[in-house]
Amino acid sequence: xxxxxxxxxxxxxxxxxxxxxxxxxxxxxxxxxxxxxxxxxxxxxxxxxxxxxxxxxxxxxxxxxxxxxxxxxxxxxxxxxxxxxxxxxxxxxxxxxxxxxxxxxxxxxxxxxxxxxxxxxxxxxxxxxxxxxxxxxxxxxxxxxxxxxxxxxxxxxxxxxxxxxxxxxxxxxxxxxxxxxxxxxxxxxxxxxxxxxxxxxxxxxxxxxxxxxxxxxxxxxxxxxxxxxxxxxxxxxxxxxxxxxxxxxxxxxxxxxx
Amino acid sequence: xxxxxxxxxxxxxxxxxxxxxxxxxxxxxxxxxxxxxxxxxxxxxxxxxxxxxxxxxxxxxxxxxxxxxxxxxxxxxxxxxxxxxxxxxxxxxxxxxxxxxxxxxxxxxxxxxxxxxxxxxxxxxxxxxxxxxxxxxxxxxxxxxxxxxxxxxxxxxxxxxxxxxxxxxxxxxxxxxxxxxxxxxxxxxxxxxxxxxxxxxxxxxxxxxxxxxxxxxxxxxxxxxxxxxxxxxxxxxxxxxxxxxxxxxxxxxxxxxxxxxxxxxxxxxxxxxxxxxxxxxxxxxxxxxxxxxxxxxxxxxxxxxxxxxxxxxxxxxxxxxxxxxxxxxxxxxxxxxxxxxxxxxxxxxxxxxxxxxxxxxxxxxxxxxxxxxxxxxxxxxxxxxxxxxxxxxxxxxxxxxxxxxxxxxxxxxxxxxxxxxxxxxxxxx
Numbered sequence: 001x002x003x004x005x006x007x008x009x010x011x012x013x014x015x016x017x018x019x020x021x022x023x024x025x026x027x028x029x030x031x032x033x034x035x036x037x038x039x040x041x042x043x044x045x046x047x048x049x050x051x052x053x054x055x056x057x058x059x060x061x062x063x064x065x066x067x068x069x070x071x072x073x074x075x076x077x078x079x080x081x082x083x084x085x086x087x088x089x090x091x092x093x094x095x096x097x098x099x100x101x102x103x104x105x106x107x108x109x110x111x112x113x114x115x116x117x118x119x120x121x122x123x124x125x126x127x128x129x130x131x132x133x134x135x136x137x138x139x140x141x142x143x144x145x146x147x148x149x150x151x152x153x154x155x156x157x158x159x160x161x162x163x164x165x166x167x168x169x170x171x172x173x174x175x176x177x178x179x180x181x182x183x184x185x186x187x188x189x190x191x192x193x194x195x196x197x198x199x200x201x202x203x204x205x206x207x208x209x210x211x212x213x214x215x216x217x218x219x220x221x222x223x224x225x226x227x228x229x230x231x232x233x234x235x236x237x238x239x240x241x242x243x244x245x246x247x248x249x250x251x252x253x254x255x256x257x258x
Numbered sequence: 259x260x261x262x263x264x265x266x267x268x269x270x271x272x273x274x275x276x277x278x279x280x281x282x283x284x285x286x287x288x289x290x291x292x293x294x295x296x297x298x299x300x301x302x303x304x305x306x307x308x309x310x311x312x313x314x315x316x317x318x319x320x321x322x323x324x325x326x327x328x329x330x331x332x333x334x335x336x337x338x339x340x341x342x343x344x345x346x347x348x349x350x351x352x353x354x355x356x357x358x359x360x361x362x363x364x365x366x367x368x369x370x371x372x373x374x375x376x377x378x379x380x381x382x383x384x385x386x387x388x389x390x391x392x393x394x395x396x397x398x399x400x401x402x403x404x405x406x407x408x409x410x411x412x413x414x415x416x417x418x419x420x421x422x423x424x425x426x427x428x429x430x431x432x433x434x435x436x437x438x439x440x441x442x443x444x445x446x447x448x449x450x451x452x453x454x455x456x457x458x459x460x461x462x463x464x465x466x467x468x469x470x471x472x473x474x475x476x477x478x479x480x481x482x483x484x485x486x487x488x489x490x491x492x493x494x495x496x497x498x499x500x501x502x503x504x505x506x507x508x509x510x511x512x513x514x515x516x517x518x519x520x521x522x523x524x525x526x527x528x529x530x531x532x533x534x535x536x537x538x539x540x541x542x543x544x545x546x547x548x549x550x551x552x553x554x555x556x557x558x559x560x561x562x563x564x565x566x567x568x569x570x571x572x573x574x575x576x577x578x579x580x581x582x583x584x585x586x587x588x589x590x591x592x593x594x595x596x597x598x599x600x601x602x603x604x605x606x607x608x609x610x611x612x613x614x615x616x617x618x619x620x621x622x623x624x625x626x627x628x629x630x631x632x633x634x635x636x637x638x639x640x641x642x643x644x645x646x647x648x649x650x651x652x653x654x655x656x657x658x659x660x661x662x663x664x665x666x667x668x669x670x671x672x673x674x675x676x677x678x679x680x681x682x683x684x685x686x687x
Contacts, residue, residue: 015297018273019322019415025366026414028401032393035383046370047381048270048663065297095319096299107303112513113506120298141322141415198412202419203589204426207315209416237308242319 007056007155010042012076014062014069015096015124019141020087021045021061027144034148038155053079057154059147063089063124065096070121070130077131082154085127086147088140092211092246095140097124100245126245135160138192140209140242146194163193164214167206170197179205185225187238190216190248211243218252232256264659269666271371271381273323274673278662279509280647287651290644292636292666294512296673305626310336310595310617311422317613317628318416321672323366326359326407327606329420330481331613331628336422338495339600339617340593347586348424349481350579354434355410355417356480356604357576361403361444362414363607364527364565364572367670368455369396372562375664376458392454395447399569402444406576409437424590434580441577448570449545455562456549461661464556465645467638468520469529472605478537478571479530479605486533487523495603498612504629512673515634522637525609526669527564528555542571558642558668565670595621606631608672632672639669 011021025031025046034040041051058080064070077083085091093100099107104122127133137150137160146162153160163169167188171178179200180186186205188197192213199206212218222235239253266278275296281289301320308316313332318325330352337344344352369392370382379385386393404414409429411417419425470491472483486492493501504513517523535543535553546552546567555564601614609631616625646665650658 013275015299017319017322017325019319019325022273022322022415025370026400026404028397028404031397032383032386040383044268044270045273046271047383048374049380049384050268050270065299069297094299095301095304095316098304099300102303104300107300108298110303110306111298111300113504120300140319141413195413199418199426202412202425202427204418204421207418234309237312241312241316 006037006039008041008051008054009038009151010053010055010058010076010080011045012042012058012060012062013045014060014073014090014127015065016062016087016089016094018045018061020090020139021059023086023142023144023147024059027148030148034151038151054081055079056081057151058083060085060090060127061087063093063096063126064130065121065124066119067121068119073127073130082134083127083131084135084137084150084154085133086137087142088138088209088211088242089124090127091136091138092243093124093126095242095244097245098240099124101240124245137162138210139194143194143196165193166213166216167191167193167195167197167200167210169193170195171200173197174201176200179203180224180228183228185228185230185234185238187221189221190218207238207241208249209242211246212248216248218248219255222252222256262655264655264662266659266663269663271374271667272671272673273321274671276666276671276673278643278666280643280662282647282651285651287644287648290640290647291509292640292643293509294673296512302626302628305623308623310339310615310621310623313615313623313626314420314422315416315418320628320630322415323363323672324359324606324608325416326355326411326420327604327611329417330356330604331602331611333420333422334481334602334604335600335613335615337600338602339598339615340422340596341598342423342591342593344424344591347428347584348590350583351410351425351428353480354576354579355407355420357572357579358403358406358410360572360607361569361576362400362407363403364569365396365399365403368451368562368565368569369393369399372667372670373455373458375660375667376455376562392451395451399444399447399451402440402573405440406437409433421590423593424586424588426589428586428589431583431585434583438577438580441573441580445570445573445577448566448573452545452549452563452566452570455566456551458562460557460559461646463559463646463649465558465642467524467528467556468517468522469532470523470525470610470634471529471533472603472610473533474537476537478534478575481604485603485610488532489520491517495601495612498601498603498629499614499627502629502634504633512636513633514636515629516637522641523634524638525631525634526561527568527607528558528561529609530605531555531564531567538571539574542567542574545570558665561668608632608670609634630672632669635669635671639666639671642668
């Protein structure tokens, strides 16, 4: 081990499924090398050693849904030189942000027999609604190659090389035949790249799990969906999944009635 | 013995956020609580009004470690509601995908999360300095499971290829057989892992659990079977709610599931193994015997061996399915949306996962009910904790705390799942 101080990495969880932090453990070929290059100072899913801050890089998974978590994310920010959100929950509120369109007390009562025991906020909000975020990595779940790129970039003090283009570009790179041309509605034209155009590669339309690309034309896509036979309800539903409160997706969903 | 409180504020090496709280008064454990502070995400509420076809992708997001389990219980429950049956190669491919998840999830828990307890390390990365071969073996197994899920599902976390009725695209024979060599190597690594974990030092501890698992006429269970128990329960998935109920306790955001007539029960690898040993192929049974495990195992610390045996079985079963695979004519069976109620139970890596949906005329979800394995094991975990701690009161606080945490990790709890779930505080004050 070198004498030089290794950068300190922390991994935090808020309301989420654990899938994005699991992506780090899923780097089976790189995990031991990453653990040599950085000090994994705080990562409770993987280790009992929970070292105190400050940390050079905090990876934050999950959205803010409780008063306690709204406080906790501020403490995380104070201890972190760089803070990167990983995944749709931390970046856009996640599937649990569907409560933002509903009455949360009614939601709690639908699940729990004694709603009075449950402390939750009326909304699920992304980390950026609470603290400054240095970089947002999209995906539900994130792509692990992109995660390694983001970690490497921040540790080298450079900008991560993550493109903001749409899934369509990834389809072209893969040589996929366009599924919309074959009559299958697809969110690829407005969805942020990063998955490698998985759904179209499996003969299915993209369902937008990486959230909106930069400056998407969602209205034009919605009218193409209508031509393919999609109902307003179909369009509202597809924009209201894992990135439902990301601004372009929220607006488009609201344009298709209740 | 003084009065004390022993507390673990954030249990490490489990999936999700929980804590432990142990109270000791006059040398007796008076309360042992598993506190789940994972924020609730309210899935059963947000599923209402969604289309039946959306359930597999939405419920997958309950858990990043066992998304396939959610997708499988969802598709089977929807097919039950719509009155269709998926058979032949499509059924075999679902079983194959589940093999991938069992291998990936079990390898992660056995080697990366559970083994460090027995060998005295804070994590697998520290453990790798002295047990590098074993850790690399575990990572290679995990990679094989993930590779299987990528081939069939597009990606290991939240696969995109599962749909009600079947798949979006089915693999060619050549695509599947490309996995054969890797699975054969993995099967050998699984045997080495079984032998490695079987030598761990196990506390002498057994409890009289009621085991609950699926049972199928001729298969070790994944997707299908009756719900049976070691005390005579034998029901269909549709009868689940008549026998089981979820209780809401103040110290947890996870509901605790109990057998209405008898209370706590245990699901997961130990339950499956005890109830289905005779469904394992003879060479898998022989490996269990070789490492000293009979057809019954009631020591929860030895669940690590059972999980490793299930990894071996899953590699073996995946190879069998691939060898027998014939490409289906269609990737999915046709479906018509209509009103109905559907139930399903499948075997997630951590145990049975129950889904029920009521659908409207257009196939929209009117009501959803999901009971994950960790909710079902929660009461059993607290009872283990109480019993293990009572027998370990002579240990120093640090050692007692370690033992209690290990008791919880025996279950491979999936706290994100159960939350619709852990912090250890030991109170001897």
